[in-house]
Amino acid sequence: MTRGGPERLLFPGSVIATAFALFAAQAVADPLPSWNDGPTKRAIVEFVAQVSSPDSSNYVPPAERIAVFDNDGTLWAEQPLYVQIAFALDRVRALAPEHPEWKSTQPFKAVLEGDLETALSKTENGAAEIVMATHTGMTAAEFSAIAADWLGTARHPTTGRRYTEMVYQPMLELLAYLRANDFKTYITSGGGIAFLRAFAQNVYGIPPEQVIGSSTRTRYEYRDGNPVLIRLPETNYYNDKEGKPIAINQHIGRRPIAAFGNSDGDLQMLQWTCAGDGERFCLYVHHTDADREWAYDRESPIGRLDKGLDQAQAEGWTVVDMKIDWNVVFSGKQD
Amino acid sequence: MTRGGPERLLFPGSVIATAFALFAAQAVADPLPSWNDGPTKRAIVEFVAQVSSPDSSNYVPPAERIAVFDNDGTLWAEQPLYVQIAFALDRVRALAPEHPEWKSTQPFKAVLEGDLETALSKTENGAAEIVMATHTGMTAAEFSAIAADWLGTARHPTTGRRYTEMVYQPMLELLAYLRANDFKTYITSGGGIAFLRAFAQNVYGIPPEQVIGSSTRTRYEYRDGNPVLIRLPETNYYNDKEGKPIAINQHIGRRPIAAFGNSDGDLQMLQWTCAGDGERFCLYVHHTDADREWAYDRESPIGRLDKGLDQAQAEGWTVVDMKIDWNVVFSGKQD
Numbered sequence: 001m002t003r004g005g006p007e008r009l010l011f012p013g014s015v016i017a018t019a020f021a022l023f024a025a026q027a028v029a030d031p032l033p034s035w036n037d038g039p040t041k042r043a044i045v046e047f048v049a050q051v052s053s054p055d056s057s058n059y060v061p062p063a064e065r066i067a068v069f070d071n072d073g074t075l076w077a078e079q080p081l082y083v084q085i086a087f088a089l090d091r092v093r094a095l096a097p098e099h100p101e102w103k104s105t106q107p108f109k110a111v112l113e114g115d116l117e118t119a120l121s122k123t124e125n126g127a128a129e130i131v132m133a134t135h136t137g138m139t140a141a142e143f144s145a146i147a148a149d150w151l152g153t154a155r156h157p158t159t160g161r162r163y164t165e166m167v168y169q170p171m172l173e174l175l176a177y178l179r180a181n182d183f184k185t186y187i188t189s190g191g192g193i194a195f196l197r198a199f200a201q202n203v204y205g206i207p208p209e210q211v212i213g214s215s216t217r218t219r220y221e222y223r224d225g226n227p228v229l230i231r232l233p234e235t236n237y238y239n240d241k242e243g244k245p246i247a248i249n250q251h252i253g254r255r256p257i258a259a260f261g262n263s264d265g266d267l268q269m270l271q272w273t274c275a276g277d278g279e280r281f282c283l284y285v286h287h288t289d290a291d292r293e294w295a296y297d298r299e300s301p302i303g304r305l306d307k308g309l310d311q312a313q314a315e316g317w318t319v320v321d322m323k324i325d326w327n328v329v330f331s332g333k334q335d
Numbered sequence: 336m337t338r339g340g341p342e343r344l345l346f347p348g349s350v351i352a353t354a355f356a357l358f359a360a361q362a363v364a365d366p367l368p369s370w371n372d373g374p375t376k377r378a379i380v381e382f383v384a385q386v387s388s389p390d391s392s393n394y395v396p397p398a399e400r401i402a403v404f405d406n407d408g409t410l411w412a413e414q415p416l417y418v419q420i421a422f423a424l425d426r427v428r429a430l431a432p433e434h435p436e437w438k439s440t441q442p443f444k445a446v447l448e449g450d451l452e453t454a455l456s457k458t459e460n461g462a463a464e465i466v467m468a469t470h471t472g473m474t475a476a477e478f479s480a481i482a483a484d485w486l487g488t489a490r491h492p493t494t495g496r497r498y499t500e501m502v503y504q505p506m507l508e509l510l511a512y513l514r515a516n517d518f519k520t521y522i523t524s525g526g527g528i529a530f531l532r533a534f535a536q537n538v539y540g541i542p543p544e545q546v547i548g549s550s551t552r553t554r555y556e557y558r559d560g561n562p563v564l565i566r567l568p569e570t571n572y573y574n575d576k577e578g579k580p581i582a583i584n585q586h587i588g589r590r591p592i593a594a595f596g597n598s599d600g601d602l603q604m605l606q607w608t609c610a611g612d613g614e615r616f617c618l619y620v621h622h623t624d625a626d627r628e629w630a631y632d633r634e635s636p637i638g639r640l641d642k643g644l645d646q647a648q649a650e651g652w653t654v655v656d657m658k659i660d661w662n663v664v665f666s667g668k669q670d
Contacts, residue, residue: 184544194588215585218581219581220577242555250528251586268555275562
């Protein structure tokens, strides 16, 4: 009737494996030093132990250890506006001399006059026009260089830090911890795939082939005898909400076992991930720290977390309380 | 003036590295035993040595060693018709009881009457209708199971072998050889991405996230309380010709350093790959062996190799002469 005698009944293998992994992890060195001890950190460590300990009944082979991360608001700050929008606005200013017509055409006129509220107020549309005008027409390689250059010099409007220093240190540790346990870490963002790839390797250690994002169409053509890919001002894919699980299936071809987000735009990705068989992990980063970062959720136009927060509570997903769970927020040197 | 003395002038590091790699490879064990000695095999081995020897001036870091392979006619046989079309035809027969209207509707009527010429004669259209009717309407998971089941039992119409035994043994060795040298190997096929993923891992050792193919759109919805992806009868992407470099950029985000194809449908992928900086390798499999496989090129409706053959000669790309270069063709047990 029993397969392992009384000890096995008292201590099932998975519990022993988890306990040992927890002990071993703490005995060696804390892989998540920016995470305060508490139920959030324990849930992460226990999940990783469960799926990566060969003796665990919830063991998952390394090839299937896929973890997907939203970017804006999950891996780096998204307030007071998405970094890619800040990039697009700077590009409007930089390209203005080549576009005299922008002086009298909205939303460009408003950008050049410093009136961001007007520029972005027809919200989606104004922003979309600005993105298309500044993100297309060049080759894919040219765009990558432009984005990388900007990221190397631009500064956040309120903190004065580089954007790449406004990455969440606890999430960098989490990415590294998962990879150390043979997870493959992916970004799946509503942001542009080419923009993300301009920094994902250096900042997150995530290679271009593990970045999924929104995209414009491209055209293959010859210029000066060489084949190039030209970025066209047409949407190819919008990677948000239902678009996330669809793109994950298209790009990865397997269902992740762990998903990390911060807004309602990530909800379907978390639903899809945690509806799979076996041990799963879904986590929302909840922005609760107005002192060190920003505090926002159900009412925020950027990164709204409303339905997601309800479903997280109903499903028992892990919710990071930034103020309580993180002892450090940003990766850059602290002031 | 010189950095390494007279020996270095006589024997540049890259030549020594290549010679040593060639010697070492042969002294240990031939990783490409199904390839006859000759210029084709030497070109492959020399390229791999050049990019993977740290001392070589053409060294490429492992992360950038991306190799892309067409599937039909490059990794497995595509005559007398694409395997996926054979699958679709079998599905029409299997699903006919649920579709009484097919008895009187083309192209299904012709399939059920065994008149494949008529069924496929409005070529693209007939085939496309048959594929859409048999590949959509179910969930992504259901389709994967259907495809895997079929591949486990179906037999090729003229050889009687399983399709998965009509894989080219020399190409399997090439895939393994590249991976042993830290290449990441991708499939990029005009075939359906979900169909390819049903066998790519088992047959080629290529995981789902390294498969790029044509696709239908999918819809995210809830069925019986669970989120599913439903395959829709609408084309999402046709991964052929210009579509191949575009999809490679979308999916991988870096330019491959090696590309392998067999038809004009692969031409833009080879152009794009070999137009990159540094050492590159482009190879066409030329079907020249009517005895062991099929002989076809410029006039074939399936796998036409015409412009590609001209450009391969003009650019000095490697062309496999199947009859001369391969001492074994298929991976399955030989008759």
